Amino acid sequence: TDLRIAVVGAGQMGADHINRITERIVGASVSVVVEPDAARGAAAAALAPGAVALSSFAEALERGDIDAVLVATPGQFHETVLLPALAAGLPILCEKPLTQDPVSSLRVLEAEQAGGKKLIQVGFMRRFDREYMQLRELIENGNAGALLAMHCAHRNPTTGEGYTDSMLITDSVVHEIDVVRYLTDSPIVAVEVKRPKRNSLAPSWLNDPILVLLETESGILVDVEMNVNIQFGYQVKTEAVFEKGVAEIGRTAGLTRWQDGRIFGEEHTTFKTRFADAYDAQIQRWVNATKRGEIDGPSAWDGYLVAASCEAGVKAQQTGEREEVVYVPRPAFYN
Numbered sequence: 001t002d003l004r005i006a007v008v009g010a011g012q013m014g015a016d017h018i019n020r021i022t023e024r025i026v027g028a029s030v031s032v033v034v035e036p037d038a039a040r041g042a043a044a045a046a047l048a049p050g051a052v053a054l055s056s057f058a059e060a061l062e063r064g065d066i067d068a069v070l071v072a073t074p075g076q077f078h079e080t081v082l083l084p085a086l087a088a089g090l091p092i093l094c095e096k097p098l099t100q101d102p103v104s105s106l107r108v109l110e111a112e113q114a115g116g117k118k119l120i121q122v123g124f125m126r127r128f129d130r131e132y133m134q135l136r137e138l139i140e141n142g143n144a145g146a147l148l149a150m151h152c153a154h155r156n157p158t159t160g161e162g163y164t165d166s167m168l169i170t171d172s173v174v175h176e177i178d179v180v181r182y183l184t185d186s187p188i189v190a191v192e193v194k195r196p197k198r199n200s201l202a203p204s205w206l207n208d209p210i211l212v213l214l215e216t217e218s219g220i221l222v223d224v225e226m227n228v229n230i231q232f233g234y235q236v237k238t239e240a241v242f243e244k245g246v247a248e249i250g251r252t253a254g255l256t257r258w259q260d261g262r263i264f265g266e267e268h269t270t271f272k273t274r275f276a277d278a279y280d281a282q283i284q285r286w287v288n289a290t291k292r293g294e295i296d297g298p299s300a301w302d303g304y305l306v307a308a309s310c311e312a313g314v315k316a317q318q319t320g321e322r323e324e325v326v327y328v329p330r331p332a333f334y335n
């Protein structure tokens with residue numbers, strides 16, 4: 001029987017997941033859409049046959065037709081959904097970030113531990129992207145020697161009204177922060193942020209772009225060009241520098257055409273297409289694991305580690321200094 005999922009938040013990502021679960025995911029369906037904006041909620045629920053739109057998560061919990069929860073609200077509202085979902089003992093896929101700061105992430109970890117069972121997977125979908133998995137394999141098998149450094153570019157065409165300076169770290173670089181630890185298997189110990197010349201096309205309140213330096217405990221240095229108003233498209237690339245070679249992931253031009261003395265290729269304009277396969281794989285594996293009563297992806301502990309690095313990153317944005325990351329010891333529950 002289908003896993004009945006409540007999707008909380010019907011914005012860009014929520015609607016995309018409702019469509020994905022309905023059209024492509026096997027063994028799951030959306031039973032409830034929770035969205036305070038009634039028109040948006042109704043439009044999203046219409047994507048999934050049989051789904052009802054509700055305005056609050058409390059109402060959804062009373063119905064008893066939910067087996068799992070997919071949290072796709074903006075990051076600042078995650079905790080208010082996670083705590084009641086955990087109290088109800090429901091398995092959860094929480095879009096990134098887990099929460100926007102380590103103190104609130106620790107509250108979520110406490111609540112999960114109180115229930116005695118791991119229920120949360122965090123939506124760091126890059127871990128399900130084929131090229132990232134291949135790069136991880138190359139780092140692990142040592143065929144190119146040891147990894148020394150990585151150069152990352154993370155570019156978005158534009159940002160919306162609600163996007164703030166600290167979100168450059170907590171909403172965007174958050175992906176590199178998770179994936180660097182996934183790739184290197186070493187925690188990030190320090191973060192530094194520099195500012196290139198400001199893009200005048202960015203909203204007035206943003207210091208965009210930024211250049212972020214992430215240092216792992218194992219001594220690998222990662223630079224991230226985070227650029228959220230680059231206009232031309234959506235691009236995520238990584239060049240990994242090894243002792244005996246270099247590897248690059250994230251070239252997505254697809255069909256390339258040479259004509260009239262020019263080269264034509266295609267570029268993505270949104271993460272929804274750039275990472276479509278990774279999202280599909282993430283949700284399918286989450287559904288399969290949930291039915292077995294397991295988690296098969298980044299946990300709440302991974303979410304906390306990222307939140308701790310983001311805190312150092314936001315501080316580094318303000319101070320311009322190298323900021324060290326502070327972590328609490330890992331509870332045995334997360335071993």
Ligand code: ISE
Binds near residue numbers: 171172173
């Ligand atoms: C957005 O929320 C995402 O998660 C995208 O992957 C990222 O590229 C973008 O910068 C974020 O705002």
